[in-house]
Amino acid sequence: MVILSADDRVRQVHVVLVPSPSKGHTIPFMILTKQLVRCGVRVTFVSSEKHIASLELAKENQEKVQCGMDMVRFVGLRGGPAGFAEAIEEPGDRTMAAMLTEWMAVAMAKASREEHSSGVGEVSTLGDGRSAAPCCIISDMFGGWTHAVAKKFAIPSHVFFTSAASCAAMQLTIPKFLADGILPLPTSTASGSVSVPGIPPLDLHDLPSYLLEEESSIKFKFYMRHILQLSEVACILVNSFYDLEKSVFDSVNAEIQNSTLKIQSFVPIGPLLAVEDQTRAEDRHPAEIWLDTQNESSVIYAAFGTGVFFSDEQIHELAHGLEASEQPFILVLQLSETNNGTECSFLPAFEERTRERGVVLTDWVPQVRILNHPAVGAFMTHCGWNSSLECIAAGVPMLAWPMMAEQKMNCRFLVDTAKLAIEVPKGEDRFVERAELESIVRLMMQESLGSEIRARAKTMSDLAHRAVAPGGSSSKGMEFFLKKLITSSYAN
Numbered sequence: 001m002v003i004l005s006a007d008d009r010v011r012q013v014h015v016v017l018v019p020s021p022s023k024g025h026t027i028p029f030m031i032l033t034k035q036l037v038r039c040g041v042r043v044t045f046v047s048s049e050k051h052i053a054s055l056e057l058a059k060e061n062q063e064k065v066q067c068g069m070d071m072v073r074f075v076g077l078r079g080g081p082a083g084f085a086e087a088i089e090e091p092g093d094r095t096m097a098a099m100l101t102e103w104m105a106v107a108m109a110k111a112s113r114e115e116h117s118s119g120v121g122e123v124s125t126l127g128d129g130r131s132a133a134p135c136c137i138i139s140d141m142f143g144g145w146t147h148a149v150a151k152k153f154a155i156p157s158h159v160f161f162t163s164a165a166s167c168a169a170m171q172l173t174i175p176k177f178l179a180d181g182i183l184p185l186p187t188s189t190a191s192g193s194v195s196v197p198g199i200p201p202l203d204l205h206d207l208p209s210y211l212l213e214e215e216s217s218i219k220f221k222f223y224m225r226h227i228l229q230l231s232e233v234a235c236i237l238v239n240s241f242y243d244l245e246k247s248v249f250d251s252v253n254a255e256i257q258n259s260t261l262k263i264q265s266f267v268p269i270g271p272l273l274a275v276e277d278q279t280r281a282e283d284r285h286p287a288e289i290w291l292d293t294q295n296e297s298s299v300i301y302a303a304f305g306t307g308v309f310f311s312d313e314q315i316h317e318l319a320h321g322l323e324a325s326e327q328p329f330i331l332v333l334q335l336s337e338t339n340n341g342t343e344c345s346f347l348p349a350f351e352e353r354t355r356e357r358g359v360v361l362t363d364w365v366p367q368v369r370i371l372n373h374p375a376v377g378a379f380m381t382h383c384g385w386n387s388s389l390e391c392i393a394a395g396v397p398m399l400a401w402p403m404m405a406e407q408k409m410n411c412r413f414l415v416d417t418a419k420l421a422i423e424v425p426k427g428e429d430r431f432v433e434r435a436e437l438e439s440i441v442r443l444m445m446q447e448s449l450g451s452e453i454r455a456r457a458k459t460m461s462d463l464a465h466r467a468v469a470p471g472g473s474s475s476k477g478m479e480f481f482l483k484k485l486i487t488s489s490y491a492n
């Protein structure tokens with residue numbers, strides 16, 4: 001980790017982070033916040049008011065952010081009743097963009113007043129330091145609406161891409177898909193493959209689900225409008241590392257060099273992982289204590305991020321498939337309000353019956369710690385990018401079961417390119433029967449296949465840790481970006 005010296009006056013560098021209001025995006029943004037703070041950067045973390053409130057909760061439960069949180073200010077913008085995305089789009093007088101613009105105007109004015117009162121050239125004596133003028137906005141891949149705000153204040157707009165570099169490369173290719181008539185999908189049965197720099201041809205139906213919506217749908221219009229602005233930003237920071245997606249980083253950077261792309265830089269800074277200090281014995285999660293009693297690399301950890309809600313019927317098959325595999329397991333489920341049906345009522349009896357061999361959890365779990373427990377032998381995952389990276393860093397093989405968003409793309413990468421996963425076979429309507437789940441678990445735990453993937457996972461884990469160690473590719477990426485921040489803060 002690079003820490004810039006006081007001479008760089010980095011404490012005056014103030015960045016505004018604007019992630020989309022979902023946990024899958026705010027979790028890596030919180031980790032980025034901590035990294036920036038450790039380097040002496042001030043952060044204003046902006047989201048909808050409702051989301052900031054839930055974030056505080058997540059922080060309490062999971063993050064225990066201690067370091068330098070006085071360098072962070074959380075700003076909750078009061079979105080319309082319909083939520084963040086709708087508030088951004090609604091032409092009402094209180095759009096999120098309007099609110100962010102107002103907030104930025106106040107922050108800029110305050111900074112310039114204090115700069116004046118502290119005398120010419122004495123930028124380092126700014127009031128409480130919090131009012132240093134924002135030198136850039138960093139949003140995520142769906143934050144196109146923030147770029148106009150940055151432009152208004154003549155500061156650069158950057159994106160922290162919370163998914164794979166291959167997904168970023170694909171999003172940068174969307175103008176070509178539109179020009180070639182590939183998107184919007186001409187018909188829902190259209191078939192074929194698309195070309196994305198640095199990855200093998202991708203089946204049309206493995207594109208992110210939000211791109212495959214009908215042209216007239218609000219979702220398609222919303223995502224398209226914001227994604228298309230990705231190519232307008234200065235710098236794209238990617239939560240990935242060079243050795244994981246070499247060919248994508250090389251291809252995109254070649255396009256930047258030959259000016260096919262307008263962006264200035266495409267930089268790996270990952271994997272950004274929630275690193276906790278040594279956990280006190282009394283803070284260990286019951287699942288970790290249970291894992292202590294299991295054999296090394298024997299447990300299947302099945303968890304599906306923050307946005308997957310299975311039907312009762314699918315939960316039934318999943319639980320029984322794990323049981324039938326005769327492998328120890330931890331099953332983490334998000335239960336929705338609709339999981340009160342008759343099927344889910346099997347869970348208490350199921351838990352009782354499998355108590356010796358399995359754990360079923362419906363609350364927040366310390367996933368990174370669980371994945372790093374030596375007893376975990378494989379991760380059944382929906383291929384959310386945070387989970388995928390956490391698993392890669394832990395050196396654990398994956399059973400890939402993509403559900404939505406860009407997860408099918410991630411699955412193709414993990415299974416076909418990186419060969420760190422095997423895919424869960426799906427039946428009609430993407431339903432997975434217990435027999436299929438049982439056999440895929442057995443296949444993974446077989447000596448021959450399992451140990452081959454395990455060896456590759458171990459190698460990639462070493463490379464992931466090297467990337468973020470001093471001198472590693474992602475560490476250098478972060479250093480490069482910090483220098484950019486200092487330059488733009490002086491330009492203010």
Ligand SMILES: O=c1ccn([C@@H]2O[C@H](COP(=O)(O)OP(=O)(O)O[C@H]3O[C@H](CO)[C@@H](O)[C@H](O)[C@H]3O)[C@@H](O)[C@H]2O)c(=O)[nH]1
Nearest residue numbers: 024025162163305306307364365367384385386387405406
């Ligand atoms: O009990 C839990 C549940 C989740 N997590 C964490 O929550 C995050 C979940 O992120 P991810 O695995 O990426 O899944 P989603 O929440 O589904 O993430 C959304 O955002 C990702 C990043 O853009 C996309 O890759 C996904 O497709 C999208 O659904 C991970 O850090 C997990 O470790 C926990 O720590 N404990």
